[in-house]
Amino acid sequence: VLLALPDVPLPAEPALTRAKVALAARLGDSKVDTSREGCERFMNDESEATGRLPAAVVHAASAEDVRACLAIAHDLGVPVTPRAAGTGRSGGAVPVAGGVVLATSALADVKELNRDDLLAVVGPGVVTGDLHAACEAEGLFYPPDPNSWKSCMIGGNVAENAGGPRAFKYGVTREYVLGVEACLMGGEVLRPGRRTVKGVTGYDVTALLVGSEGTLAVFTEVTLRLVRKPPAVFTLLALFDDAAAAARCVSALVRDGHVPRCLELMDRETLVALRASGAPVDPRAGALLLCEVDGHPAAAEEAFERAGEALSSAPGVLEVQVAQDAASRDRLWAARRALSGATRKLAKYKLSEDVVVPRSRLEELLVATRALGDRHGVRNLTYGHAGDGNMHVNFLWDTPEERPAVARAIEDLMRATVALGGTLSGEHGVGVAKAPYLALEQSSGLIRLQRDLKAVFDPRGLLNPGKIFPAPPHRAC
Amino acid sequence: VLLALPDVPLPAEPALTRAKVALAARLGDSKVDTSREGCERFMNDESEATGRLPAAVVHAASAEDVRACLAIAHDLGVPVTPRAAGTGRSGGAVPVAGGVVLATSALADVKELNRDDLLAVVGPGVVTGDLHAACEAEGLFYPPDPNSWKSCMIGGNVAENAGGPRAFKYGVTREYVLGVEACLMGGEVLRPGRRTVKGVTGYDVTALLVGSEGTLAVFTEVTLRLVRKPPAVFTLLALFDDAAAAARCVSALVRDGHVPRCLELMDRETLVALRASGAPVDPRAGALLLCEVDGHPAAAEEAFERAGEALSSAPGVLEVQVAQDAASRDRLWAARRALSGATRKLAKYKLSEDVVVPRSRLEELLVATRALGDRHGVRNLTYGHAGDGNMHVNFLWDTPEERPAVARAIEDLMRATVALGGTLSGEHGVGVAKAPYLALEQSSGLIRLQRDLKAVFDPRGLLNPGKIFPAPPHRAC
Numbered sequence: 035v036l037l038a039l040p041d042v043p044l045p046a047e048p049a050l051t052r053a054k055v056a057l058a059a060r061l062g063d064s065k066v067d068t069s070r071e072g073c074e075r076f077m078n079d080e081s082e083a084t085g086r087l088p089a090a091v092v093h094a095a096s097a098e099d100v101r102a103c104l105a106i107a108h109d110l111g112v113p114v115t116p117r118a119a120g121t122g123r124s125g126g127a128v129p130v131a132g133g134v135v136l137a138t139s140a141l142a143d144v145k146e147l148n149r150d151d152l153l154a155v156v157g158p159g160v161v162t163g164d165l166h167a168a169c170e171a172e173g174l175f176y177p178p179d180p181n182s183w184k185s186c187m188i189g190g191n192v193a194e195n196a197g198g199p200r201a202f203k204y205g206v207t208r209e210y211v212l213g214v215e216a217c218l219m220g221g222e223v224l225r226p227g228r229r230t231v232k233g234v235t236g237y238d239v240t241a242l243l244v245g246s247e248g249t250l251a252v253f254t255e256v257t258l259r260l261v262r263k264p265p266a267v268f269t270l271l272a273l274f275d276d277a278a279a280a281a282r283c284v285s286a287l288v289r290d291g292h293v294p295r296c297l298e299l300m301d302r303e304t305l306v307a308l309r310a311s312g313a314p315v316d317p318r319a320g321a322l323l324l325c326e327v328d329g330h331p332a333a334a335e336e337a338f339e340r341a342g343e344a345l346s347s348a349p350g351v352l353e354v355q356v357a358q359d360a361a362s363r364d365r366l367w368a369a370r371r372a373l374s375g376a377t378r379k380l381a382k383y384k385l386s387e388d389v390v391v392p393r394s395r396l397e398e399l400l401v402a403t404r405a406l407g408d409r410h411g412v413r414n415l416t417y418g419h420a421g422d423g424n425m426h427v428n429f430l431w432d433t434p435e436e437r438p439a440v441a442r443a444i445e446d447l448m449r450a451t452v453a454l455g456g457t458l459s460g461e462h463g464v465g466v467a468k469a470p471y472l473a474l475e476q477s478s479g480l481i482r483l484q485r486d487l488k489a490v491f492d493p494r495g496l497l498n499p500g501k502i503f504p505a506p507p508h509r510a511c
Numbered sequence: 512v513l514l515a516l517p518d519v520p521l522p523a524e525p526a527l528t529r530a531k532v533a534l535a536a537r538l539g540d541s542k543v544d545t546s547r548e549g550c551e552r553f554m555n556d557e558s559e560a561t562g563r564l565p566a567a568v569v570h571a572a573s574a575e576d577v578r579a580c581l582a583i584a585h586d587l588g589v590p591v592t593p594r595a596a597g598t599g600r601s602g603g604a605v606p607v608a609g610g611v612v613l614a615t616s617a618l619a620d621v622k623e624l625n626r627d628d629l630l631a632v633v634g635p636g637v638v639t640g641d642l643h644a645a646c647e648a649e650g651l652f653y654p655p656d657p658n659s660w661k662s663c664m665i666g667g668n669v670a671e672n673a674g675g676p677r678a679f680k681y682g683v684t685r686e687y688v689l690g691v692e693a694c695l696m697g698g699e700v701l702r703p704g705r706r707t708v709k710g711v712t713g714y715d716v717t718a719l720l721v722g723s724e725g726t727l728a729v730f731t732e733v734t735l736r737l738v739r740k741p742p743a744v745f746t747l748l749a750l751f752d753d754a755a756a757a758a759r760c761v762s763a764l765v766r767d768g769h770v771p772r773c774l775e776l777m778d779r780e781t782l783v784a785l786r787a788s789g790a791p792v793d794p795r796a797g798a799l800l801l802c803e804v805d806g807h808p809a810a811a812e813e814a815f816e817r818a819g820e821a822l823s824s825a826p827g828v829l830e831v832q833v834a835q836d837a838a839s840r841d842r843l844w845a846a847r848r849a850l851s852g853a854t855r856k857l858a859k860y861k862l863s864e865d866v867v868v869p870r871s872r873l874e875e876l877l878v879a880t881r882a883l884g885d886r887h888g889v890r891n892l893t894y895g896h897a898g899d900g901n902m903h904v905n906f907l908w909d910t911p912e913e914r915p916a917v918a919r920a921i922e923d924l925m926r927a928t929v930a931l932g933g934t935l936s937g938e939h940g941v942g943v944a945k946a947p948y949l950a951l952e953q954s955s956g957l958i959r960l961q962r963d964l965k966a967v968f969d970p971r972g973l974l975n976p977g978k979i980f981p982a983p984p985h986r987a988c
Contacts, residue, residue, distance in 0.1 A: 153869075209682075229932045232896075234672045234937065236979060238718050390707040422708050
């Protein structure tokens with residue numbers, strides 16, 4: 035076990051047996067997998083955490099299946115862990131209490147793509163990249179682009195409030211969710227939100243559900259705001275002496291009013307990893323910035339030229355490369371897209387944090403990260419969404435004996451981030467992985483309030499227990 | 512009484528007496544106004560509603576004053592109505608249960624204006640227009656611009672999730688609130704949110720507080736995201752035959768990917784009102800569109816030229832006027848800014864709704880509004896943020912006998928809006944004025960859930976009771 039699971043109440047065996055019978059009777063055997071192999075496949079996501087073996091995996095084929103599952107499980111006191119693609123990095127989709135895994139990946143319809151109202155209505159199982167493609171075929175654009183866009187799904191993106199490189203200009207998933215259809219533990223269906231861009235009737239329940247990590251409700255439909263596809267895109271790649279110089283350039287670009295859609299930084303160790311995996315990265319470079327601008331042709335070209343001038347004259351810059359067509363853009367992005375795989379090859383174990391600091395503190399974060407890696411003797415490499423101050427700090431190790439040092443390095447990173455005025459997670463969520471650190475950032479009063487909000491949606495603590503904060507005790511049935 | 516107050520529990524006289532004594536002892540007499548004149552001045556806001564006479568108005572001079580007031584009132588079971596500028600249009604700041612009015616207008620410090628991190632930290636009493644000026648002096652920009660920007664305050668803007676013309680490009684207040692310091696009924700201080708643009712630790716409590724109309728907590732500090740001041744602005748004014756032609760032009764602009772910062776429409780009756788107040792509006796015009804683009808000079812100029820071509824060739828257009836400098840821009844805007852005053856002169860009573868429909872349904876909304884006005888014999892004029900589908904429908908009448916017909920017209924407008932896929936309020940909030948219509952848009956389950964969320968923050972229902980939904984009973988002390 036790489037990551038200890040929280041101590042959550044486990045369902046009683048008789049309740050699990052009754053749940054399996056009731057679910058199969060209601061949904062049909064084909065949607066309720068109780069086989070050991072079938073259940074084992076749903077114990078993990080893309081985090082370090084391994085859950086407890088669920089008693090059943092429900093493969094919902096409709097919103098009604100979701101409703102029925104949540105009603106039956108609630109009645110029998112059985113915990114439910116919702117899941118879309120399972121690509122999350124904080125353990126949000128890991129069944130820490132066993133129970134039932136509720137997979138919504140088959141709710142994969144793009145029900146509406148509306149060019150006049152600039153919105154899409156989709157099921158939670160729509161793959162983000164498929165939505166990108168469907169939108170762009172219509173001249174529309176869905177900006178959030180988590181690195182796993184080829185496999186992650188909208189339901190998970192909304193549950194985790196996913197980001198991605200384009201967030202620098204376009205914001206994160208939260209900015210695109212107009213409304214949801216969501217099912218509460220117990221089976222009640224709610225439709226907070228709307229189809230309009232503005233709207234202030236009542237509390238923003240939609241915003242409360244976005245990023246709630248599957249602990250408040252299960253999405254069965256999402257209404258997303260779209261924008262027009264930007265007709266022109268230009269990509270620049272700048273090589274720097276070192277990460278500090280690149281970070282200072284990022285801060286200067288932000289300060290001077292540049293709004294590229296992406297502003298990505300890779301540090302020296304990241305470039306080492308890239309070269310090791312065969313990417314042709316200039317050996318002189320100690321850091322790299324990827325800068326992409328978009329918009330209407332003349333506007334984007336002007337922004338591109340301004341960005342090019344700023345990059346070319348930045349202290350510590352070695353070279354600026356330009357991509358004006360899709361093929362050369364893909365070449366520049368290939369290195370960024372390959373990073374997660376490339377770093378995996380460097381060591382047996384990898385853990386990716388996603389801390390955020392105010393933009394002006396980026397250089398300090400990079401310095402602090404380097405220092406704490408040295409202090410604890412833990413290899414690390416850092417890359418990510420520098421324009422937003424959101425960096426992926428990857429810790430690498432090869433033997434279980436090194437894990438305690440990694441834990442100390444992570445805690446130091448969290449403390450350094452909070453000391454810089456930052457936050458523990460910009461994209462991945464708290465889940466299981468960051469729950470031990472939540473109190474470093476948030477007061478006990480704020481955490482208690484959030485537990486009380488959770489209890490409004492899920493009084494018995496049966497929906498995705500053990501996530502964000504330790505689950506309150508639930509009554510066994 | 513123009514608008515009946517909801518039936519909320521009233522505090523007992525002895526509790527009020529004890530509260531006045533305790534508040535004066537704690538805060539000093541100068542901050543606790545119990546005079547009849549002093550209290551009467553706080554019975555209204557810019558809505559039709561008149562509250563019950565409060566027993567005291569607390570003029571908080573610090574976050575600690577707010578905390579002390581909320582602790583004392585809670586202990587004694589006395590309701591509190593928070594208030595910043597009192598410019599709201601739905602009765603949010605009206606003390607429907609009497610009790611104590613808690614004014615935060617003196618917490619008016621701009622504590623930080625950070626050019627590197629693009630953020631401001633302000634007190635709730637900062638006037639929105641003063642923040643605009645402070646930002647723009649530093650080359651920064653705070654986009655939300657409710658029409659009352661010269662007098663409204665950030666605390667109220669956040670409580671109501673205020674919008675304004677520039678929301679079409681820049682979004683509403685919600686998009687700019689990174690974090691708040693907020694005090695709960697009882698005196699607990701929470702600091703949800705952060706100083707970074709990204710962040711997903713825990714639930715989005717900040718988003719839940721934005722637009723909660725002072726029913727969940729009282730803001731004592733707000734951290735706002737800023738953007739760079741756009742260096743170039745161009746304004747266009749297009750005259751149309753009628754509102755339907757103007758509405759079709761708006762839908763076409765949105766469909767064709769134009770993103771002006773403002774896209775405002777005024778209908779025929781609005782232009783009549785403007786002419787009556789002396790504004791030089793071309794007598795041929797039956798509707799008017801105000802379109803403003805901004806950005807970097809070359810980009811904004813390109814957008815301006817594209818918008819000008821689209822407006823000039825729109826069916827039903829009569830003339831397009833252009834403003835390229837600040838003075839001529841101010842002239843074009845003068846009519847828009849004068850509207851609220853101009854319409855007030857037309858009749859003894861005026862009530863402004865702010866419904867929103869999906870952008871493609873704008874023409875249908877205008878047609879429906881005209882029809883229901885005729886059906887009920889109620890004069891009305893419509894103008895507003897057409898690019899967002901958010902229209903201010905103003906009903907006008909002169910005698911109390913006409914009020915029932917106005918009420919029927921409003922209910923028809925709400926029903927028509929919901930039938931078009933819209934929402935009751937885009938900017939003003941529910942408050943007292945729209946509470947009777949909430950169930951037209953939201954299910955009983957969603958309303959119950961929101962009541963339960965309210966109870967987490969304020970179990971005794973003492974903070975701003977009678978707003979959004981009828982207040983749950985609170986125990987008298």
